[in-house]
Structures are given as C-alpha cells and as structure tokens.
Amino acid sequence: AQTVTQSQPEMSVQEAETVTLSCTYDTSESDYYLFWYKQPPSRQMILVIRQEAYKQQNATENRFSVNFQKAAKSFSLKISDSQLGDAAMYFCASCYNTDKLIFGTGTRLQVFP
Amino acid sequence: DTAVSQTPKYLVTQMGNDKSIKCEQNLGHDTMYWYKQDSKKFLKIMFSYNNKELIINETVPNRFSPKSPDKAHLNLHINSLELGDSAVYFCASSEWDRAAGELFFGEGSRLTVL
Numbered sequence: 001a002q003t004v005t006q007s008q009p010e011m012s013v014q015e016a017e018t019v020t021l022s023c024t025y026d027t028s029e030s031d032y033y034l035f036w037y038k039q040p041p042s043r044q045m046i047l048v049i050r051q052e053a054y055k056q057q058n059a060t061e062n063r064f065s066v067n068f069q070k071a072a073k074s075f076s077l078k079i080s081d082s083q084l085g086d087a088a089m090y091f092c093a094s095c096y097n098t099d100k101l102i103f104g105t106g107t108r109l110q111v112f113p
Numbered sequence: 114d115t116a117v118s119q120t121p122k123y124l125v126t127q128m129g130n131d132k133s134i135k136c137e138q139n140l141g142h143d144t145m146y147w148y149k150q151d152s153k154k155f156l157k158i159m160f161s162y163n164n165k166e167l168i169i170n171e172t173v174p175n176r177f178s179p180k181s182p183d184k185a186h187l188n189l190h191i192n193s194l195e196l197g198d199s200a201v202y203f204c205a206s207s208e209w210d211r212a213a214g215e216l217f218f219g220e221g222s223r224l225t226v227l
Contacts, residue, residue, distance in 0.1 A: 044219070
C-alpha cells in the first residue's frame, strides 16, 4: 500500500524564522508526484508546492522550498521568513499512476509574533 | 469567481435522514472528486469522476452515491445518515490529462449528524 507519513502533529515557529515540516512516503513506483497542501482555518485546501519525482532539482515557490530525497523517500517542506498568514494545517500528499492523491495526517503549524 | 463551489457549507441533520451536497467547478476540468476529512483532519478520497464516468470508488458504504450530470458538476447523496458520517466533505477538480494530481478544492461542506 502506498502511504504518506507526517511524524510531526504540531510545529511552531516565530515570525521571520525558518521552519521545516517532515514527510516520508512509501511507493514502489518510479514515476510519481509529491505535493504540499495548506489548509488555513477557512478550510479550503491550497496547493503550496509540487515536485515531480523524475526531477532532481528541488522545487521552490517564493518562501517555500522542498528537500526531496528520493532514495530516502523523504519530502520535507521548508518555510523561510515565516509569516502569521502561514499558520495552517499542512498536508503532504503523493500521486502515482492515477489522479488519486494520498494524504498524510497533517502538521499543524503555529506562527508566533 | 469561485473555481470550485460547494453547497451547503454547513449541514446539520438527524440520523437516518437523506441529504445531498452539490459541487460545481468552472475551471473546465475533466475530473472531479469527493474527499472526506474526519475529526482528526485525515483526508481520504471517496470517489472520482472523469467526464461523468466513475473512475475511483474507494471502499465507501453504498449509502453514498455520487452523481455527475455533466463534467462540471459532481453531487454527493447520502442515504440513512449515521453518526460516523459527520465530517467535512471536500469537492475537488483536476485536469485529466495531467495525471499529476494537482487538485483545486472547494471550501468544504461540514456535515453534522445528530
């Protein structure tokens, strides 16, 4: 079975600091995609960043970047210069041969001023 | 304009009742989904439709019946509601040909069964 594991139920960071959220996954597929989604208190899930497994270069979107370690099946999210608006649940997710996303259990990020 | 819209956003009902949640997307996507998020925030896929055709049907009780009148709409009907059905239900859509799982979500519909 394909699984996604987020071992940190909660994390906190001070405004302007950097925080890293962990994610590991398990698959025997060679071609897949990995995602980080953000769910703020408004509930709507928003795509933060996306990584294709065949690309060695780590994806970056402004203050958000990933550390993709394919051999270790690790896909962590780094948020730099954290802002109050970054406070949310963050879900790691994977997609293999279909459009079915498998989600991790989420990490709640708190940002303190 | 809301890309993926769900109605109602909140629904409170008694056990045994039948209820529906509607979803519409104006993104021109071919594939639509229903996800369930339980009280522990765990998200799990329930169904997906591509151009009105059922593609994914996870082990969901047959009390749940999705209906897609056209590719822009995917409604979820639930019969004989049970306490365990209380959750937030998310509709989402994606482009089929990308097969990359990039989903656009609605705001969710919180269902409370009393």
